[in-house]
Amino acid sequence: MILGPTDVKGDVSRSVDVVVIGSGAGGGPIAKELAGEGHSVVVLEEGGHFTREDFNLDPADSYMKMYRDAGQTITLGVPFILLPMGKTVGGTTTVNSGTALRMQRPVLKKWQLTHGLTEIGEDELNLIYGHLEEYLFVKRADPEVAGKVATTFLSGAEKLGLSCGWLPRNAKECEGFGACAFGCPSGSKQSVDVSFIPDAVKAGADIYTRCRAEELRVSSGRAAGVRGRFLDPATGRPNGKRIEIEARVTVLAAGAVFTPYLLLRQGLANSSGQVGNNLQIHPATQTVALFDEPLGPPKGIPQCCYVDEFKGEGIMLEGGTVPPEIHALALPFAGRRNARLMASYPNMGIFGGMVSESDSHGRVLDLRRPGNRPAMLYNLRGRDVEKARAATVLMAEIWFAAGAKRVFTPFAGHYEITGPRDLRRLERSRVRAGDILGMSAYHPLGTCRMGSDPKWSVVKHTCESWDLEDLYICDGSVLPSSPGVNPQLTIMAMAMRCAGFIDERLSA
Amino acid sequence: MRLLSGRHLRELMEAYVGEPEGLPPIDLEGQSAFIEEYFAAGAPELKMLFAVCGIALRALSIFLKGKPFSRLTSHEKDELLNRVMSSRNPLLRGVAVLPGLPLLMSYYRRPEVAVPLGFDAKALKEESNLRVVTRDRSLPPKAGQGGEVGK
Ligand SMILES: Cc1cc2nc3c(=O)[nH]c(=O)nc-3n(C[C@H](O)[C@H](O)[C@H](O)COP(=O)(O)OP(=O)(O)OC[C@H]3O[C@@H](n4cnc5c(N)ncnc54)[C@H](O)[C@@H]3O)c2cc1C
Numbered sequence: 001m002i003l004g005p006t007d008v009k010g011d012v013s014r015s016v017d018v019v020v021i022g023s024g025a026g027g028g029p030i031a032k033e034l035a036g037e038g039h040s041v042v043v044l045e046e047g048g049h050f051t052r053e054d055f056n057l058d059p060a061d062s063y064m065k066m067y068r069d070a071g072q073t074i075t076l077g078v079p080f081i082l083l084p085m086g087k088t089v090g091g092t093t094t095v096n097s098g099t100a101l102r103m104q105r106p107v108l109k110k111w112q113l114t115h116g117l118t119e120i121g122e123d124e125l126n127l128i129y130g131h132l133e134e135y136l137f138v139k140r141a142d143p144e145v146a147g148k149v150a151t152t153f154l155s156g157a158e159k160l161g162l163s164c165g166w167l168p169r170n171a172k173e174c175e176g177f178g179a180c181a182f183g184c185p186s187g188s189k190q191s192v193d194v195s196f197i198p199d200a201v202k203a204g205a206d207i208y209t210r211c212r213a214e215e216l217r218v219s220s221g222r223a224a225g226v227r228g229r230f231l232d233p234a235t236g237r238p239n240g241k242r243i244e245i246e247a248r249v250t251v252l253a254a255g256a257v258f259t260p261y262l263l264l265r266q267g268l269a270n271s272s273g274q275v276g277n278n279l280q281i282h283p284a285t286q287t288v289a290l291f292d293e294p295l296g297p298p299k300g301i302p303q304c305c306y307v308d309e310f311k312g313e314g315i316m317l318e319g320g321t322v323p324p325e326i327h328a329l330a331l332p333f334a335g336r337r338n339a340r341l342m343a344s345y346p347n348m349g350i351f352g353g354m355v356s357e358s359d360s361h362g363r364v365l366d367l368r369r370p371g372n373r374p375a376m377l378y379n380l381r382g383r384d385v386e387k388a389r390a391a392t393v394l395m396a397e398i399w400f401a402a403g404a405k406r407v408f409t410p411f412a413g414h415y416e417i418t419g420p421r422d423l424r425r426l427e428r429s430r431v432r433a434g435d436i437l438g439m440s441a442y443h444p445l446g447t448c449r450m451g452s453d454p455k456w457s458v459v460k461h462t463c464e465s466w467d468l469e470d471l472y473i474c475d476g477s478v479l480p481s482s483p484g485v486n487p488q489l490t491i492m493a494m495a496m497r498c499a500g501f502i503d504e505r506l507s508a
Numbered sequence: 509m510r511l512l513s514g515r516h517l518r519e520l521m522e523a524y525v526g527e528p529e530g531l532p533p534i535d536l537e538g539q540s541a542f543i544e545e546y547f548a549a550g551a552p553e554l555k556m557l558f559a560v561c562g563i564a565l566r567a568l569s570i571f572l573k574g575k576p577f578s579r580l581t582s583h584e585k586d587e588l589l590n591r592v593m594s595s596r597n598p599l600l601r602g603v604a605v606l607p608g609l610p611l612l613m614s615y616y617r618r619p620e621v622a623v624p625l626g627f628d629a630k631a632l633k634e635e636s637n638l639r640v641v642t643r644d645r646s647l648p649p650k651a652g653q654g655g656e657v658g659k
Contacts, residue, residue: 056629058629064550069549069550070551185633194643297626323622324617325617325622328615329612329613336526337590339527339529
């Protein structure tokens with residue numbers, strides 16, 4: 001059952017086989033797999049439960065309901081990077097763009113060679129990916145419904161002879177309502193809230209929503225469950241009801257920011273000193289292009305195509321369209337200049353360039369800010385600034401090849417690019433992280449990394465903590481490095497693997 | 509709690525939104541209510557920073573333009589905001605960028621603004637209600653198209 005704070009009469013105290021903290025890309029698959037194997041499973045999810053009926057294509061409304069801090073989470077460092085995270089049943093998958101890519105082979109090799117993860121075999125992983133792709137109806141975006149922004153951008157890339165194509169997505173019969181990041185209004189996107197969680201519930205799992213895990217129970221050197229509190233839906237503050245779950249296995253899947261935060265607060269599972277370190281986020285820059293003619297109706301798939309010509313250099317371009325209230329923020333101008341451009345909203349397209357392999361690492365710190373908020377430190381290093389610039393230049397070249405008249409970038413001194421001369425100027429000028437007006441990032445990873453050496457890693461290849469028996473960590477935090485692409489499918493694959501090891505443990 | 513006086517908020521709204529042609533004027537009350545709600549749901553620091561940036565912009569107005577923000581013409585306000593926004597100093601730039609987040613959002617999210625621009629969330633929602641997909645049922649064909657309802 002899915003139970004909210006009003007369904008719960010008093011304090012809750014239960015004893016189960018498995019308690020899972022977080023219901024996103026890591027937690028959802030684990031809950032489904034283990035409940036399916038007949039284990040008793042309880043999931044604690046801090047966010048509320050929303051369904052298709054609630055998804056009204058209103059960005060601000062969905063930020064306030066389904067994103068942590070209404071989508072205002074920002075890293076501390078230079079430049080400012082907006083790092084939005086979902087807080088709802090299904091985790092960030094409920095509000096993600098649905099790109100479903102397998103990790104790149106060289107990255108797996110790196111994990112095996114550098115992190116000693118030889119037990120994670122390519123064949124095993126491919127088998128899991130195959131299963132996930134079938135379960136989540138993964139297929140390439142349909143050009144018919146992709147929308148004109150995407151087809152225009154791809155036509156530019158093709159003119160330049162760049163490697164590009166349509167992204168695989170976990171969407172069933174998507175008709176391009178253009179609102180993946182605000183909750184899919186047609187139910188097409190196969191996020192965890194409409195796939196793994198309902199199946200986990202069918203198999204007997206109970207999901208407590210608006211229920212924040214606050215403390216892991218530790219008994220005789222092993223993890224023994226969790227204590228938490230229910231939250232008032234209106235204020236987000238504790239409503240007085242408590243929950244205590246005693247469990248044979250505890251799974252921490254609160255995401256790459258909140259998983260380390262919980263551990264740091266209790267000083268647990270950190271003999272390596274690596275908890276909270278190695279934060280990777282795939283920082284992204286964006287370009288807005290202005291055309292003479294309209295780019296069609298706002299329908300389309302917001303993120304449906306890619307240019308991966310330079311993926312070996314750690315640059316991936318992915319993107320599409322956004323509603324006006326988001327579009328206005330992407331323009332590097334205020335006042336009349338912003339207004340004049342917004343009047344041409346139908347003639348504009350937007351595209352993002354992600355630094356998919358970066359040298360920069362941040363940290364999650366337990367700074368005890370009010371209201372359960374960790375701090376995320378992240379500075380963009382020199383080579384990554386270069387990559388962000390290269391991605392921006394490349395996007396601008398593509399837009400111009402597709403017929404754009406002007407392109408807007410977030411680099412101070414180069415906000416408006418009108419042609420090749422401006423582009424060369426941007427290419428040649430010295431740029432620093434501080435020159436970037438703002439960036440965004442959507443993939444926090446690596447803060448409880450997996451590895452073969454307990455001195456350098458937080459969990460084993462099975463996702464079990466090196467330090468605390470019966471504690472498994474399984475979400476974006478365990479990936480030892482960026483998978484080189486959008487990470488949800490890889491997080492899910494690790495979760496499927498992890499569920500297998502937990503099942504073995506429980507059945508032994 | 510009110511962040512800034514109504515007058516100051518109006519000035520900022522007008523300056524940031526910049527009288528877009530063919531679109532309705534700002535709606536101080538409605539937009540302020542949204543901004544309050546948006547801040548209440550978000551990180552407490554952002555609300556504080558918003559107020560700090562508002563005050564900093566007033567100071568910058570005196571420093572860079574030689575007169576208070578309220579006395580600047582709309583053209584001068586425009587110049588000031590874009591000049592600060594183009595600064596290579598990220599902190600200074602932040603002073604102009606951050607207020608834009610709730611101010612522009614509060615304006616462009618209004619249906620009477622978004623619909624003329626071509627984004628009609630309500631119509632899209634209604635259309636999506638007719639095209640509901642579930643895991644065990646395929647979409648019915650669109651009106652006018654043949655075919656069977658899939659299983
Ligand atoms: C706008 C956007 C678009 C994206 N697009 C894509 C895409 O197209 N493809 C892709 O691969 N990836 C995408 N991502 C990223 C992807 O969705 C995430 O990488 C993935 O969901 C992370 O999985 P996770 O399990 O680590 O965390 P999450 O999915 O975030 O789940 C963690 C859950 O834990 C809950 N939680 C946290 N703390 C507690 C606590 N103390 N108690 C109880 N519950 C708690 C949170 O509320 C959350 O629901 C996108 C992200 C964003 C923001």
